[in-house]
Amino acid sequence: MKTIGRPTLRVHDLRHTCASLWLGADADPKVLQRILGHASAAMTMDLYGHLIDDNLWDSAKRLGGILGASEPDEEAGEDEDGDETGS
Secondary structure, eight states, rough: OOOOTTTTTHHHHHHHHHHHHHHTTTTTTHHHHHTTSSOOOOHHHHHHHHGGGHHHHHHHHHHHTTTTOOOOGGGGBBOOSBOOOOO
């Protein structure tokens, strides 16, 4: 058997990385649940959902754009969260 020089790398680590990349690329959690063999999409999201926080914010921004909301105006002295800056 040939080794890859990573004695602590397990097949399960590769599975975790793959699932994380799929969710990071906006894969449907229900589809991912079926691929991974989890009992529910909730289980999949419980295990990997913390990895997609940025995707949640991106989705919220897209929804805001659909509803006509705009990004905070930096010239008006607001930061990304809509709070006034100290200037």
